Amino acid sequence: MSTSNITIAGHAINRPIEILTDYSQRYAGTLSKYDFRDKGDPNTLTAEEIWATRIIHSRITRSEQAELEKRSRSWRADWAAVAPTARLEDADPANNGGTYDAMQKLYSHFTDIRGVSWAKASKILHFKRPYLFPILDSRLMNVYCRAAMTAAEEFKHRGYRRMYWAAIRNDLIANRDSLAQLRQALANQDAGHHKLSDLSDLRILDILSWSHGS
Numbered sequence: 001m002s003t004s005n006i007t008i009a010g011h012a013i014n015r016p017i018e019i020l021t022d023y024s025q026r027y028a029g030t031l032s033k034y035d036f037r038d039k040g041d042p043n044t045l046t047a048e049e050i051w052a053t054r055i056i057h058s059r060i061t062r063s064e065q066a067e068l069e070k071r072s073r074s075w076r077a078d079w080a081a082v083a084p085t086a087r088l089e090d091a092d093p094a095n096n097g098g099t100y101d102a103m104q105k106l107y108s109h110f111t112d113i114r115g116v117s118w119a120k121a122s123k124i125l126h127f128k129r130p131y132l133f134p135i136l137d138s139r140l141m142n143v144y145c146r147a148a149m150t151a152a153e154e155f156k157h158r159g160y161r162r163m164y165w166a167a168i169r170n171d172l173i174a175n176r177d178s179l180a181q182l183r184q185a186l187a188n189q190d191a192g193h194h195k196l197s198d199l200s201d202l203r204i205l206d207i208l209s210w211s212h213g214s
Contacts (some may be wrong), residue, residue, distance in 0.1 A: 006178045008171055008209050009147040016182055019211045020196050020204065021189065030056050035199060039128060043079040045072035050124060056135075058123040064115050068124070071109065078106050079128070087131045088169045088202055089176075093155040103132065103165065131200045134168045139213035140206065144168060168209075172201055179204060 006013045013019070024031060033055045040049060047069045054060055060068075081102040091099040110121035118136045125133035134140070141148075141164060148162035155166060172179075179201045186197040196204070 006175050006182065006208065008175075008205065008212060009144050009167065011143075011212060013208050013212060016208055017185055017189070019208055020182075020186065023207050023211060024196055031195065034127065035130070035203065036195065037127075039084065039130075042084040042128065043076045045069065045075070045079075045124070045128065049127060053120070053123040053127060056123050057137075058120045060120055060124075061115065064113065064120070067113050068110075068116070071113065075106070075109055078102070078109070082106065082129060082132060084129060085131060086129060088134065088165065089172050091132065091165065091169060093151075093158055093163065093166045093169075099132075100165070107133075126203070126206075131202055134165060134202060135206050135210075136164055137210075140164075140209055143209050143213040147171075168202070168205065172205060175205065176201075 006016050033052060037049075037052060040046060045068065047065055050060055050065045050068050082099060086099055091103055093100045106125065107121060110116050110124070118141070119138065122133055122136040126135045144164050144167050145162065147167035147170070148164045151163040151166035151170065152158070152160045155163060182204065183197050183201075189196070199207075
């Protein structure tokens with residue numbers, strides 16, 4: 001079964017299974033302590049969950065952790081507006097008042113906190129909503145920079161110069177069949193790697209993008 005036709009930001013990704021299995025060996029702690037950590041109450045953000053993102057190099061500080069925990073107590077309604085199983089594929093930027101806007105509202109809470117960058121916010125948001133929020137660190141933003149500009153042109157009414165969520169969403173949709181094939185191939189791997197198939201399509205694409213960006 002071929003899985004060689006996965007394309008990320010216009011770049012073909014060769015040997016995706018090898019990339020993913022190598023990641024699972026190099027970053028086993030990330031998978032166990034971040035990706036497969038219990039998600040807790042879907043509408044609450046705890047201090048422990050915030051701090052756990054340091055395993056994926058969020059660099060959250062103790063003061064940021066405390067401020068996030070304190071402020072997040074008032075965000076329950078905004079968390080509840082996006083189901084734990086909400087998918088980025090369904091967050092169409094063309095639709096006003098839909099999932100995309102609910103994502104923006106949640107994200108805006110993080111940007112109000114001094115020192116909390118795109119990367120820090122996205123690593124927390126992805127942990128709580130792993131099918132919906134992409135992880136956006138500097139490497140991913142570099143990979144998707146041009147595609148994000150193209151997406152912003154497509155959705156000019158949003159008023160952004162770059163739209164990373166929309167660009168990644170486009171790739172999720174374009175690679176849907178290839179990702180399904182890849183997931184099946186991963187499920188057939190030995191026990192040391194089988195949990196890779198339990199990751200969301202978004203996280204699988206993230207790992208491939210991050211590795212390509214290196």
